[in-house]
Amino acid sequence: MTNEILIAGFGGQGVLFAGKCLAYEGLEENKQVSWLPSYGPEMRGGTASCGVIISDEPVGSPIVSKPTILIAMNLPSLDRYEKDTVSGGKIFVDSSLIAREVERKDVDAFYIPATRLANELGTPTLANMIILGKMIKETGLVTLESATEAMKHVVSAKRASLLEANIKALQTGYNY
Amino acid sequence: MSNKVLMKGNEAIAEAAIKAGCRHYFGYPITPQTEIAAYMAKRMPKIGGTFLQAESEVSAINMVYGVAGAGYRVMTSSSSPGISLKQEGISYIAGADLPALIVNVQRGGPGLGGIQPSQSDYFQATKGGGHGDYRLIVVAPASVQEMADLTIKSFDLSDKYRVPAMLLADGTLGQMMEPVSLPDIEVKEVEKPWAVRGTKGERKHNIVNSLYLNPEKLEQTNFERYERYAEIEKNEVMYEEFMMEDAQYCVVSFGIASRISKNAVVEARKQGIKVGLIRPITLWPFPKAVLKKAAETVKGFISVELSMGQMIEDVKLAIDCSRPVVLCNRTGGMIPSPEQVLESIKNMAKEVK
Structure with a gap:
């Protein structure tokens, strides 16, 4: 079983970080994983994306060109990658920032107002973790326990308060 | 969970070099390999090593030449246009029969080209980007784990044969993260009686040089070097x-x-x-x-x-x-x-x- 996840949004939304967490979550479950960012001259406000592969087999090409799971955190990302998503794939949309619905009928679409929920939690930068939590719930890709455990590898121990906030955001998305 | 950590390919190269006993890094930033320099800048001062951002790639490779002449493990890294700038120094290092590691995280070319991944420096790496009769040992990793393992292997081979080594990667491998295991290794200390480290008045001084004005001598030196190349071709194919x-x-x-x-x-x-x-x-x-x-x-x-x-x-x-x-x-x-x-x-x- 191989899952190819594409996470895309504006630079600054924590798209690369969410991907890194996800890769660690796969690692936590002893899966084969890879994480590949788009890299370029973009910075905050530009577009950012990363491809994560979680597989039972060794990962061949790390390039995610046909995602089985798409997380779109802004409209340009949905516009660009909706058509690339495989038939039967799953698309997760931050509905606070994206007004339109997924047009494809051959994929499962999930909507979560991640940015609004993050603001309500008082951690406006953690919409990425909220949408990640929702994705984990709906796909069963990894367990919430693995995801929580993985977070400890990604957020340094020196920043315990951030760790707590990240886990809370993850749970909020998971339980939404 | 395994004892593996997620690392970028670039970071894996840097950490593996440190594990291999490299304590001297000279470089100049260029996408998509800057994480190597950044990692070295953070780590080297803490372990008594040298990190130096030179004023140019030309300068950095000549610093590598100097440290290699003193017989210490040393490396530089860059991406395609920067590697072109280093070619004169690489030829000198090869001509002086010194071990060193040069990392090229390739991007598209020619010229300034772009910053996205490429393998178009194959000719330059394998056929001699600089002048003269010489070869580099060229290794091509295909995973983050190999970025680490082949870095260590390159240092060993380079020391063994006194031939500079090049690790030829690309922007994808440099930027991607994969699980990697980096156990502590025992660094094989190689005798370097040719090294220029001071004689303490106890022996005749060594000379590290690539200038041979006597053509017979230069030819002999090249012949001798090609005998080592033949050994490498016999023993080290992977x-x-x-x-x-x-x-x-x-x-x-x-x-x-x-x-x-x-x-x-x-x-x-x-x-x-x-x-x-x-x-x-x-x-x-x-x-x-x-x-x-x-x-x-x-x-x-x-x-x-x-x-x-x-x-x-x-x-x-x-x-x-x-x-x-x-x-x-x-x-x-x-x-x-x-x-x-x-x-x-x-x-x-x-x-x-």
Whole structure:
């Protein structure tokens, strides 16, 4: 079983970080994983994306060109990658920032107002973790326990308060 | 959870170099390899090493020349345009028979080119980007783990043969993260009686130089060096064979291209095409013997490259052009898809019976 996840949004939304967490979550479950960012001259406000592969087999090409799971955190990302998503794939949309619905009928679409929920939690930068939590719930890709455990590898121990906030955001998305 | 951590390829190179006993790094930032310099800048001061951002790539490689002459493990890293700037220094290091590691995380060219991944420095790396009769040991990792393992291996080989080594990666491998295990290794201290570290008045001084105005002497020196190159060709070839047992067609690719190719090979097998893959891990010495042997049973070869076709020349040479060899490629920072490689395999299976 191989899952190819594409996470895309504006630079600054924590798209690369969410991907890194996800890769660690796969690692936590002893899966084969890879994480590949788009890299370029973009910075905050530009577009950012990363491809994560979680597989039972060794990962061949790390390039995610046909995602089985798409997380779109802004409209340009949905516009660009909706058509690339495989038939039967799953698309997760931050509905606070994206007004339109997924047009494809051959994929499962999930909507979560991640940015609004993050603001309500008082951690406006953690919409990425909220949408990640929702994705984990709906796909069963990894367990919430693995995801929580993985977070400890990604957020340094020196920043315990951030760790707590990240886990809370993850749970909020998971339980939404 | 395993004892593995997620690291970027660039970071894995840097940490592996430190584990291999490298305490001297000289470089100049350039995308997509800057994480190597950044990692060294953070780590080296803490372990009593040297990190120095030189004023240019030319300067950095000459600092490498100096430390290599003193007999210490030393490295530099850059990406394609920066590696071009280093060529004069690399030729001098080769001419002075010094060990050193040069890392090239390739990007599209020529000229300033772009910043996306490429393999178009194959000629430069394997055929001598600088002047004169010389070779580099050239290794091509295909995973983050290999970025680390081959860094360590390169230092060892370079010391053993007194030949500079180049680790030839690309922007994808530099930027991607994968699980990597970096155990502590025992650094093999190599005797370096030739090193220029001061005589303490106890022996005649050593000379490290690449200037030989007497042509007979220069010829002899080159002859002697080529004897070592012959040893390397005999002993140090590395490659991977994938699904080659009963293969009728053979994909040849290295680095990131080999991973894309593997996906295509697996898919082609599902469709009933007997195809395998040979992945050169050392680009010099090139795995000629395994390709020549494959040519006895394989009907045709496909060279998959992120260039306009450079390694394909070595594939043809290795098999004495005894079988058709076609190119499947993208260039300029574009990456072929597994579908494109699969298409190429299917075409060959149709046309070469």
